[in-house]
Amino acid sequence: MRYLTVGELKSELSYHDDEDVLNVELTGEWGSYRGHYDQVFIGYKRKGRNYSTVEELREILYKIIGIGTTYGYKGGEFEVDEDSKVCFALDYKSVGGLYVKRLSDGFDGLKLEVEEEE
Numbered sequence: 001m002r003y004l005t006v007g008e009l010k011s012e013l014s015y016h017d018d019e020d021v022l023n024v025e026l027t028g029e030w031g032s033y034r035g036h037y038d039q040v041f042i043g044y045k046r047k048g049r050n051y052s053t054v055e056e057l058r059e060i061l062y063k064i065i066g067i068g069t070t071y072g073y074k075g076g077e078f079e080v081d082e083d084s085k086v087c088f089a090l091d092y093k094s095v096g097g098l099y100v101k102r103l104s105d106g107f108d109g110l111k112l113e114v115e116e117e118e
Contacts, residue, residue, distance in 0.1 A: 002101075021110060023112060025052055026056055037073065
């Protein structure tokens with residue numbers, strides 16, 4: 001399965017208004033994904049009660065690109081750019097994250113269609 005990269009997710013979000021609602025509650029945390037250090041994780045809350053907006057996710061993606069470097073769970077620097085894969089994880093120490101396949105319109109906002117890492 002093909003998953004969205006930082007650049008592709010940013011591009012998909014450009015078709016939506018900042019105040020559009022996502023079907024996920026973001027924590028604002030991001031960094032190198034423990035499962036694959038060269039990939040980026042974005043933190044979310046399982047069973048989150050407050051949905052986040054397109055603007056919040058877009059700001060995180062711009063920070064990732066702006067900084068350009070993350071640090072692995074056990075050390076080491078990793079370059080991140082628009083071609084880096086994105087994984088949603090509960091926090092920096094999590095493995096078994098969710099990869100975004102596509103965005104679609106849902107009944108309660110913009111839906112991030114994800115697939116769990118195998």
